[in-house]
Amino acid sequence: MQCSISMCETKTFLFFVLFSWAVSSQQIVVMDAGNGNPVVNVAIYNKDKSKSAITDFDGRCDLSAFNRNERIEFRHISYQPLKTTKALILRKGNKVFLQLKPEQLDEVVMSVSKWEQQRKDIPQKVVSIDAQSIALASPQTSADLLRHSGKVFVQKSQLGGGSPMIRGFATNRVLLSVDGVRMNNAIFRGGNIQNVISIDPFTVKNTEVIFGPGSVIYGSDAIGGVMNFxxxxxxxxxxxxxxxxxxxxxxxxxxxxxxxxxxxxxxxxxxxxxxxxxxxxxxxxxxxxxxxxxxxxxxxxxxxxxxxxxxxxxxxxxxxxxxxxxxxxxxxxxxxxxxxxxxxxxxxxxxxxxxxxxxxxxxxxxxxxxxxxxxxxxxxxxxxxxxxxxxxxxxxxxxxxxxxxxxxxxxxxxxxxxxxxxxxxxxxxxxxxxxxxxxxxxxxxxxxxxxxxxxxxxxxxxxxxxxxxxxxxxxxxxxxxxxxxxxxxxxxxxxxxxxxxxxxxxxxxxxxxxxxxxxxxxxxxxxxxxxxxxxxxxxxxxxxxxxxxxxxxxxxxxxxxxxxxxxxxxxxxxxxxxxxxxxxxxxxxxxxxxxxxxxxxxxxxxxxxxxxxxxxxxxxxxxxxxxxxxxxxxxxxxxxxxxxxxxxxxxxxxxxxxxxxxxxxxxxxxxxxxxxxxxxxxxxxxxxxxxxxxxxxxxxxxxxxxxxxxxxxxxxxxxxxxxxxxxxxxxxxxxxxxxxxxxxxxxxxxxxxxxxxxxxxxxxxxxxxxxxxxxxxxxxxxxxxxxxxxxxxxxxxxxxxxxxxxxxxx
Known part of the structure; x- marks a missing residue:
């Protein structure tokens, strides 16, 4: 009898562990694809809207109500809708990334102060090129990435090159930055330069281009603008x-x-x-x-x-x-x-x-x-x-x-x-x-x-x-x-x-x-x-x-x-x-x-x-x-x-x-x-x-x-x-x-x-x-x-x- 009770307790414990694991494994987090911040109040539902969920303050929610291969839609007023399945989300580490709608004026940018700011609060012109746009353009180099934006002119002396021009300035009068570190060095010249091709476009999640002087934050060279990768x-x-x-x-x-x-x-x-x-x-x-x-x-x-x-x-x-x-x-x-x-x-x-x-x-x-x-x-x-x-x-x-x-x-x-x-x-x-x-x-x-x-x-x-x-x-x-x-x-x-x-x-x-x-x-x-x-x-x-x-x-x-x-x-x-x-x-x-x-x-x-x-x-x-x-x-x-x-x-x-x-x-x-x-x-x-x-x-x-x-x-x-x-x-x-x-x-x-x-x-x-x-x-x-x-x-x-x-x- 004691053995039977012990077996029951063991089964109960295992069931509890498995149940807890199953529930926790279906917890997901929804984030902004541009900056990785959690997105609050994202509506999640299936095709006939018979099942639904919503993300909390930390961008988290539970998908246990949805079937594994059921088509799920994510919607938020500021982001582009996304359709996927629970199985794919779980395979990708329980994370969902949403792309900001391009018409939003409250886009977050980082280049102007080196910290997150609302674009609507910034008086300078800042252009963001996100990973989705980069993937569609399929640029051969990061010089082409800038050119495909339609807002930056790029000169090429040779195939292995690309010299961006911003508002009439170029080369050592514009500044290149990668993850907040300036690339401009002591031998950046007035002639055309091609250092931008050293940046791999496949690894770029976002590029921000500041138009006009950025010397307050970036110092010397930032006369025509700043390109921050x-x-x-x-x-x-x-x-x-x-x-x-x-x-x-x-x-x-x-x-x-x-x-x-x-x-x-x-x-x-x-x-x-x-x-x-x-x-x-x-x-x-x-x-x-x-x-x-x-x-x-x-x-x-x-x-x-x-x-x-x-x-x-x-x-x-x-x-x-x-x-x-x-x-x-x-x-x-x-x-x-x-x-x-x-x-x-x-x-x-x-x-x-x-x-x-x-x-x-x-x-x-x-x-x-x-x-x-x-x-x-x-x-x-x-x-x-x-x-x-x-x-x-x-x-x-x-x-x-x-x-x-x-x-x-x-x-x-x-x-x-x-x-x-x-x-x-x-x-x-x-x-x-x-x-x-x-x-x-x-x-x-x-x-x-x-x-x-x-x-x-x-x-x-x-x-x-x-x-x-x-x-x-x-x-x-x-x-x-x-x-x-x-x-x-x-x-x-x-x-x-x-x-x-x-x-x-x-x-x-x-x-x-x-x-x-x-x-x-x-x-x-x-x-x-x-x-x-x-x-x-x-x-x-x-x-x-x-x-x-x-x-x-x-x-x-x-x-x-x-x-x-x-x-x-x-x-x-x-x-x-x-x-x-x-x-x-x-x-x-x-x-x-x-x-x-x-x-x-x-x-x-x-x-x-x-x-x-x-x-x-x-x-x-x-x-x-x-x-x-x-x-x-x-x-x-x-x-x-x-x-x-x-x-x-x-x-x-x-x-x-x-x-x-x-x-x-x-x-x-x-x-x-x-x-x-x-x-x-x-x-x-x-x-x-x-x-x-x-x-x-x-x-x-x-x-x-x-x-x-x-x-x-x-x-x-x-x-x-x-x-x-x-x-x-x-x-x-x-x-x-x-x-x-x-x-x-x-x-x-x-x-x-x-x-x-x-x-x-x-x-x-x-x-x-x-x-x-x-x-x-x-x-x-x-x-x-x-x-x-x-x-x-x-x-x-x-x-x-x-x-x-x-x-x-x-």
């Missing part, structure tokens, strides 16, 4: 068991025979989580369009035969030989939350390309016009590593509610390799930058209607640079002048305060101040050039500020007005570079430089018509003083010196100009019904540089008018986007003087002058959910097979391009 974070498990999920993707495109593979894994427990990502791209030579200007064709290229350079005809003049390259990207993240007060994040990022040709240099004609100037011109592997450790603490005191300490180490490596036609000497320069940074950021929400953000930043860069000459016939290697002073350093220390004050429920005021101190130290080696100075020792400071307001006279109408200043301190590239800027010109060091300052004002309006139509418009004016520009110079009293065996005109970076840029931006979003929508953007920019002698010239990085129109269809399983891209003409009169000398990349007008013609493309994107775990995408770009070059680009854009992708989630 937030990569995917590890996800915790909400049960006691280990949650495992991941995805694998393959993509192929016809224009450059792309083969791309990506895989990622997420492991999560309640207190710790890990995310791993690997991506590999193999891009072949790019094929241009069929219908367009013959001057863009690649009729000949150089090969090495029997110890000689030979100019050979291209079997397919539309194929841009050589332009292909390959790339690998790795990401490893760890997140640890020992309690509700502390969170520890560790991120390890690595990117490396193969050698890749600088295509615009390979199509330069020789001085006699009979052949090509260069036999070889390529970048060595572009490498980027970042280790980023962050500690976040929830505070309970009068000084802060949250504090975040971010420390990072970055390594940048690149090289340039060039050899003239029939010249056996290959000139090479190699650069390596070690960058350390420490940021301490505070958030305080406990001062009535005032929300305060403040912090400090320290950055230290060391530049290593060397040069060499290699005789490719004898394999002999000789020392040569380096591009930068070897061992040069650039460092800055800054403190800032930024406040958000709600004057009334419908009026928000934002204002901030930052002071930055910058030190530049470079010592010059006179082995190859007799410099008239021994070192550049610059100590300078800059005070920047901003003030603006956001006003809702009605709940669906917003006005914003913002005034801000920005600055860019001279870096090692400005102070100490020696390089061939263009045929027949050489840039030499100039240690007598000061920061350039920008003064900006912008005004915006946004109107929401019953969540059916959203119209937005913005206008801005930016005035740049003491602009750092490349102008004619003398070196030891000489206006010409010999560089790489050629007599070249001497130039240098100087505080020799003023500039003003102004423009208009328009946006339209129309939500016709639950499935159909229309999205359009239009950007117009004008800009002038004025030298100290009163000479005016068009600003170099002012993009032509560009626009797009998208017609979208969205259903739970299928998304399609038919769209038109348009770029206006850039006539000869509007070309910067430095661009007019690059006749080989431009078309010729009726007067024989170079200009950039207008162009358009018709395109289609689609994504279909075959099963709960399997998605397929089909994109067709440039359907009418146009042959065109985007403004200032060396590479010709792809012709008709079929992109096929397959993604499996597990």
């Amino acid at each position: 937030f990569t995917k974070s590890p996800r915790f498990s909400f049960t006691d068991s280990l949650a495992f999920s991941g995805s694998a993707l393959y993509r192929f495109s016809t224009a450059n025979n792309e083969n791309t593979a990506h895989i990622d894994f997420n492991f999560g427990k309640k207190r710790w989580a890990s995310y791993i990502s690997v991506s590999y791209n193999d891009f072949g030579d790019l094929t241009m369009g069929k219908h367009g200007r013959d001057s863009y064709l690649r009729n000949h290229y150089v090969v090495r035969r029997n110890g000689e350079d030979v100019l050979v005809p291209n079997a397919d003049p539309r194929e841009q030989v050589p332009s292909g390259y390959d790339q690998i990207n790795l990401l490893q993240k760890f997140k640890f939350r020992p309690n509700n007060n502390y969170t520890y994040d560790l991120g390890l990022y690595y990117s490396e390309t193969s050698d890749y040709a600088r295509y615009d240099r390979l199509i330069r004609p020789s001085s006699d016009g009979a052949g090509l100037r260069s036999a070889e011109w390529y970048y060595g592997p572009q490498k980027w590593f970042m280790g980023n450790f962050q500690v976040t603490k929830q505070g309970r005191n009068k000084f802060y509610d949250r504090v975040k300490l971010t420390t990072a180490y970055q390594l940048f490596e690149e090289s340039r390799n060039e050899r003239d036609f029939q010249d056996p000497i290959l000139f090479r320069t190699k650069e390596k930058v070690d960058a350390l940074s420490v940021n301490l950021d505070f958030e305080n929400k406990k001062i009535g209607n005032l929300r305060l953000y403040y912090g400090a930043e320290y950055i230290f860069n060391t530049v290593n640079s060397d040069g060499s000459q290699k005789n490719i016939e004898t394999a002999e290697i000789f020392d040569a002048a380096s591009r930068y002073p070897d061992g040069a350093t650039w460092q800055t220390f800054a403190g800032y305060v930024h406040g958000e004050y709600h004057l009334k429920p419908n009026i928000t005021l934002l204002s901030g101040l930052r002071y930055s101190q910058v030190w530049v130290d470079a010592r010059f080696d006179d082995t190859f050039y007799q410099f008239p100075f021994d070192e550049a020792d610059i100590i300078t400071g800059a005070l920047t500020g901003s003030v603006g307001f956001s006003w809702f006279p009605q709940e669906n109408l917003q006005f914003t007005l913002n005034g801000s200043t920005g600055f860019r301190a001279p870096n090692i590239d400005d102070v100490g570079k020696i390089f061939d800027s263009e045929p027949g010109s050489v840039v030499v060091p100039n240690p007598d430089l000061q920061p350039e300052y920008a003064y900006n004002i912008d005004f915006g309006v946004r109107k929401n018509f019953n969540d059916k139509v959203v119209l937005s418009a913005a206008t801005y004016y930016t005035y740049l003083v003491d602009a750092l520009v490349r102008r004619d110079f003398t070196f030891n009293g000489q206006s010409q010196i010999e560089y790489n065996g050629e007599l070249s005109n001497v130039q240098a970076i100087q505080n020799a100009a003023k500039a003003y840029v102004y423009g208009f931006e328009f946006g339209l979003e129309a939500f016709l019904n639950e499935n159909w929508s229309l999205v359009s953007n239009l950007t117009l920019t004008e800009g002038i540089e004025e030298d100290d002698d009163g000479t005016d010239s068009p600003a170099r990085h002012v993009a032509p008018t560009f626009a797009d129109v998208h017609v979208l269809w969205k259903s739970p399983r299928f998304t399609a986007d038919l769209f038109l891209n348009y770029n206006g003409e850039m006539p000869f009169e509007d070309l910067a003087f430095s661009e007019r000398s690059k006749e080989f990349i431009y078309a010729t007008d009726e007067n024989g002058n170079p200009f950039s013609p207008s162009w358009y493309t018709l395109n289609f994107r689609s994504q279909y959910e075959i099963t709960q775990s399997l998605k397929a995408s089909l994109n067709l770009e440039n359907i009418t097979n146009q042959r065109y070059r985007t403004y200032s680009s060396g590479i010709v854009a792809p012709g008709t391009n079929l992109i096929l992708g397959l993604e499996y989630s597990f």
